[in-house]
Amino acid sequence: MxxxxxxxxxxxxxxxxxxxxxxxxxxxxxxxxxxxxxxxxxxxxxxxxxxxxxxxxxxxxxxxxxxxxxxxxxxxxxxxxxxxxxxxxxxxxDSRALGIPGENLAGVYSARAFVGWYNGLPENRHLKPDLSCETALVLGHGNVALDVARILLSPLDLLRKTDITASSLAALACSRVKRVWLVGRRGPLQVSFTNKELREMINLPGARPVLDPADFTGLANAVKDAPRPRKRLTELMIKTALEQPAQETAAAREWGLRFQRSPQEVLPTADGTRARGVRVALTLGGSGDSAQAVPTGEVEELEGGLVLSSIGYRxxxxxxxxxxxxxxxxxxxxxxxxxxxxxxxxxxxxxxxxxxxxxxxxxxxxxxxxxxxxxxxxxxxxxxxxxxxxxxxxxxxxxxxxxxxSFSDWEKIDAAEVARGKAAGKPREKIVDPEEMLQLIGH
Missing domain, CATH: 3.40.50.720 (NAD(P)-binding Rossmann-like Domain)
Known part of the structure; x- marks a missing residue:
């Protein structure tokens, strides 16, 4: 054996x-x-x-x-x-640290912790993110960054039909966030999210994409010989940017991509206790996937009281x-x-x-x-x-x-979650406290 x-x-x-x-x-x-x-x-x-x-x-x-x-x-x-x-x-x-001043201010969270919060990861069940601001900044251009932006802007009627935790759904119901900017160090050709995730974000009900056509000047030719996934992704961003004037402008919420901006500092409020935005260095980069972000010497301040760092895991x-x-x-x-x-x-x-x-x-x-x-x-x-x-x-x-x-113990927990979810009109209601899980199975 x-x-x-x-x-x-x-x-x-x-x-x-x-x-x-x-x-x-x-x-x-x-x-x-x-x-x-x-x-x-x-x-x-x-x-x-x-x-x-x-x-x-x-x-x-x-x-x-x-x-x-x-x-x-x-x-x-x-x-x-x-x-x-x-x-x-x-x-x-664990999450990669930003390594910049102010990242420990109130209002700054790792995307990993935020995802764990709304997905019921026990270690993040007490997170209580402050959603009282109107603008959120997500630092990163990957699928997780799009995930958290989508959850922040999704209509509650959509989320109520999912297995999102009851506590996070209640918090999102009180959220004042209506604008999310996704900020990346490099350009449109280096984003790491996928076509599927981007399309889902573009089609999110009640949320308007805001992309600057100038960010995509000349890129249609640049990706002609690129691998098919990269070409399709870039073409979708270009199409979305160019079609914006014809779109409904009365959407209650909006989101956008900010390119070639490298975070330098999380800016504090006047009393020094909370985040009010992020200072970024404007960068230049090449055209390949491995292109590096090179600071130009110019800086810019992006306003946002909720900052979610989505620059990778470790x-x-x-x-x-x-x-x-x-x-x-x-x-x-x-x-x-x-x-x-x-x-x-x-x-x-x-x-x-x-x-x-x-x-x-x-x-x-x-x-x-x-x-x-x-x-x-x-x-x-x-x-x-x-x-x-x-x-x-x-x-x-x-x-x-x-x-x-044991796995049969887990199946008892599973059955309890599904039953609780059914009562709430959801596929399941996750139990987020390990002690409650163990009590349920008689441990």
Whole structure:
């Protein structure tokens, strides 16, 4: 029997080996990681991947153990002693800092925390963002930036039909935000959001796009030979910018893209307690994806009492026994094999950095699983030596007072959430307090 421990909240993938037993450890009581806590509530179709994960978790060769924090409740070395292979796939649970004065002022939040707040991530349930201003600034030009802008401007009737948390829906109902500017350091050819996300934003009911046609001068020719996704994305921005005069101007809300502006300082209010805007340096850049933003010497002040930083995520070290590259925020590896640690593997954002969508992360986990199989066939993994798997880990957890949550336990939580949601006319009402989750299943 090959025992594999998969510390993996969002990539529930079992290696194709007819004797493999995969145990999944998750820090929270509930599974699905990024799919549950990262995907926007108005994108239910993306969450359908949960069905595949559930099929895997219900396999008699796969077991789920939630409420177990690897690195705290059980060490990686203890897992290595209990399993033939250990795969670390814990993602990127921190945000990149802006590194500018004023980013700790009230009214400044990471987009990661904001997304976690409206998606019910327990650590962000007490965020209480101040939505009393009319203008919000989102620093970044990626899909997450568009997500938070869309949630801020979406009609409440649309959000009420989603699994957005009750507390965030109540806060958004009182929001005064009616204008969102998405600010990026580089130009239109370097935006990292996708065509689908942009089109959804353009078609958002009750919100008017405001794009400056001058930002796109000459770009139609510049992208003629560009890859098709980049060409289509640029053409959509150009079309939207040129059609603005004919659009309905009485929209209650509006949003726009601000290019070639690099944040220099979050500006405080007169009393120094809150954010009132952001000072940006105007930049110049080249035409390629890797073009750098070069300051011109000019600065500009953008007004906005809500500032959301969406400039990327970063992974954190998990355990002293695991090598970690703090500069790149990844576990040093070769095709998923952790360098200098036979039998230890990694997958997802902690393997290659915080880029890509759920499908690319799933494919990456398949590649790591293939590396495990190759090492098994090559004799790198000594499966002749017996390993106890959860039999050993369970004893360690009991000695430390840790009670794991099984997949059947999760299904009880799931049923309760769905029932609460049905009563409110929603697909589910997420439970955001881990203690309430544990009480529900008798822990």
């Amino acid at each position: 090959l025992y594999v421990s998969w510390n993996c909240p969002s990539d529930m993938a079992s290696a194709h080996h007819d004797r493999a037993q995969v145990d999944i450890y998750e820090k929270l009581p509930v599974p699905f990681g990024l799919v549950r806590f990262g995907v926007a509530p108005d994108h239910p179709e993306v969450k359908n991947v949960i069905n595949t994960f559930t099929q895997t978790a219900r396999s008699d060769r796969c077991s789920y153990y939630g409420n177990v924090a690897v690195g705290r409740d059980v060490t990686v070395r203890e897992l290595q002693q209990a399993y033939h292979a250990v795969v670390l796939s814990y993602g990127a649970e 992974s954190l070290p998990l355990d002293p026994a695991v090598p970690f590259d703090p500069r790149h925020g990844v576990i040093p590896n070769s095709s998923g094999r952790v360098r200098g640690a036979p039998g230890l593997y990694c997958s997802g954002w902690v393997k290659r950095g915080p880029t890509g969508v759920i499908m690319s992360t799933m494919n990456d986990s398949f590649d790591t699983a293939q590396a495990v199989l190759e090492d098994l066939q090559a004799g790198v993994l000594d499966v002749a030596a017996s390993r106890e798997g959860f039999g050993a880990v369970g004893s360690i957890l009991r000695s430390r007072g840790v009670r794991p949550v």
